[in-house]
Amino acid sequence: MSDDEADPELLALLRQTRGLGPVSASAPPNTRVLETAEFVYDNAIDVSIVSGATKAAAASIWQLMRDKDISTNTWSEHGLHPKAKDESTVNFIFTMDLLNFSFWSTLSEDKRFQIDYKGRSWTGYWSLVAILQRALEEATDSQLRHVFRSSTDEEMPLLDDRINLLRESGAILEEEFDGLPINVIKQADHSAARFVNLLVDHFPGFRDEHVFHGKTVRFYKRAQIMVADLWAAFNGQDFGSFDDVQHITIFPDYRIPQILQSLNVLWYSPRLETKIKRGEEIRSGENMEIEVRGCSIWAVELLRREMVRQHPEAKERFNAVLIDFFLYDFCKQQEEQAKADGTKDDILPHHRTRSTWY
């Protein structure tokens, strides 16, 4: 049967699943990240998911998240995150998630890139948040490198890429959205998936796509974390109001795989584990890296389904975004704890891929 004889709805669905052209109004927007994750998992050889540990993790994570009463409020409770429920926070989050990648360092704690702000030193993700808070105080462009300055000899990783991204994305924002991030939100019309697709379609800096076994795989980590940060910062209201936020997956970076592996939810092949243990870099886009990222997404989807099977109320209460936020913070606490009690060498470090994608 040729296309023009096919039922229009079926044709639209076929076009949508093939990621081609406009879809019919009835088909909900789709980022195709979750189908990517299952494909990567089905074709992975260096990473697999351990079902027993996943069931156990689902039970313990449910308990911990319920005891800590994890919710969207958690986001604003972090000292450095902006509190205002207005456009200034949208602009902050847009800029932050444009640059929210690759903070890891091979240097010791006292030598790694860090930011002095409000009387204390910030590293990793929080160094970026501190920089942006500081930038708002020291606004002029010419001080941009000065604002991003490190208090050690190591400058911020991929600093030139970050400044280029600011310039490139600022120009696109100007041309296509009147310079206002809230216009991207308005065009998304309360769909998280459409918001992600808008960012990916208009801003190359968010197009976190790769080729794996001849197929395009989509992770969209920073586009997804942006819609999640907006949703959490605004408690699902106003600029954070999205009807399909359950469509968003975890954000495959270098922290979620690390915590999933330490919970034995992810299994790494001996050759992959050895590479990570030795601190050898894994190139962005190579199979091992794609497998670590894709299997992390799929593992948390299976863990979330198991959590809901064990506790039906989890379906409404804890989506992949809140599980992700919890896992990230849990990973950081575990790392701080390990540093404090000298057991840092007992946990496998995160994998090292230098990339603007995460």
Ligand SMILES: Nc1nc2c(c(CN[C@H]3C=C[C@H](O)[C@@H]3O)cn2[C@@H]2O[C@H](COP(=O)(O)O)[C@@H](O)[C@H]2O)c(=O)[nH]1
């Ligand atoms: N999957 C996931 N990745 C996250 C975050 C966050 C922070 N989100 C805050 C907002 C709400 C939560 O409660 C968090 O407190 C940063 N990252 C990523 O990790 C890396 C930085 O790591 P390190 O160098 O150790 O700081 C880097 O790729 C960064 O993009 C998250 O939540 N989920």
